[in-house]
Amino acid sequence: MQHFALTIIGRDRPGIVSSTAEILFQLGCNVADSSSTILGGQFAMILILSHPEISDIEQMEQAFHGLEEQGLSVFVRALKPGGEQRPDLPGELCMISVYGSDKPGIVYQVTKVLSENNINIVDLNTKLIGSAERPVYVMMCETVLPENLDDDDLKALMDELKQQLNVDISVRTVTPVEL
Amino acid sequence: MAEREVLVYPDPRLKEICSPAEIGSEATNNLVQDLIDSMYGSGHSVGIAAPQIGVCRRVAIVDVSHNKLGKKHNHGLVVLINPEIVESSGSKSMREGCMSVPDYTGNVERAREIVVQFTDGDGNDQVIRCKGFEAVAIQHELDHLDGLLFLDRVTNPKTDIFKRKG
Known part of the structure; x- marks a missing residue:
């Protein structure tokens, strides 16, 4: 399954997460890992996604156009195979x-x-x-x-x-x- | 007795409130032995509670004496039947994980020192005072008896650090 990294950042306000989650749900994406926080006045989201069928990055990017119209910056990156897996780090x-x-x-x-x-x-x-x-x-x-x-x-x-x-x-x- | 399989969330038995165990019954004695075998069998665990092996009874065991964090203050193997925390003070934050919630850890704040009342494996009433890692381990195991996982108690480390600001 193709995995993608999705980054979204924009002026903080209520509704950024739900707008994003709605698109992901309608698209049929799985969110494997994610972290989001406020930095200064900006809300930043980083997500690792997978999709059972979509492997084309342009198709993925297109789905988020609506967010860009809301003033958010969106960046999608296709991961190389295995890039979604956290390496085993055994140390202290x-x-x-x-x-x-x-x-x-x-x-x-x-x-x-x-x-x-x-x-x-x-x-x-x-x-x-x-x-x-x-x-x-x-x-x-x-x-x-x-x-x-x-x-x-x-x-x-x-x-x-x-x-x-x-x-x-x-x-x-x-x-x-x-x- | 035997080492039993440790249940993993979302097994619904991990979210139940356990009923008191019958002191001295064969079922309780067998349960204690299974818990001991399962804890030591896992090699790295310092405690286990009955619901983790699928038994909805108020029994848990803890042994932090083999862990470097528990070397200083411990009571060796503690068999806790129908335990209750009667006093707690201070606070201590540790990053906890759980055999029943693999691949996830989180910072949890618990009392630094507790007094716990229980019946031991020989049927004797006991009251002991525990601190540090042993106190944390007992609180974690006792939560299992009420259907609580450490996930219910995770605090955000970032808010801990900055909570006094402004």
Whole structure:
């Protein structure tokens, strides 16, 4: 079955999800995975879809024209076979909290260290909070460690970065417990 | 007794409210043994409740002593027959998963410390105070006895982080 990635973004208001879901339902799409949230004043949706018959991307794009007329930006991408499957990531799951006075390069410096150590980011949220005079940057980054690293190794890496960037960083394990 | 198959949602038996178990009956004793065999048989689980093996009775077992999160505070294998939480305090958030809801996990906030009253596997009345991971595991298993899954208690981590803003 052909899988597609669908991205929708536009000025937030009630009804974006239901307009989208109506089209998906009428089209006969399956939503395999999705995440939607407000970012600034925009509502953003990302969905992984499949359809038992449609494999043509243009046919898929056409179905969402109505949304574009409502002022939403729509992007459809056809996935390569297997692209809908999440790879098996067996390592420890760690949450990294980074926060401090806003300055350029916080995300870059942190993610550079992660990438150099083959640490995979599976979820990332950043937000500018505080007042206009004293802006504070908050970054929450969920990562999967490679099998040769544990949370103490990640803590050591982040401690070093904490000194360099002059921000607060904490690391904790969030590996799920099966009960 | 035997290791039993663990039911997976949407099996309707996972959403039922269980009735009290009869203390000392053969059925209850067999159920406890099946739960023990099924929990240890799974290799990685730290608790299981009767409805997860298809029995609608208020019985659950917990053993966090083999898990690194439970090493510090635990009561070993705890057999909980007709258990009730009589006191709870504090809060602790953990990312939970469940053998009956495969491939999904979520952050759940539960009491950090609880006092639980129950009858043990030998028919003795017990009251124990548990904290940390053991307390979380007991609350998770006791929810099963009321037809609740951790999915009913998931909190959004993002709202937790930013809830004080504004």
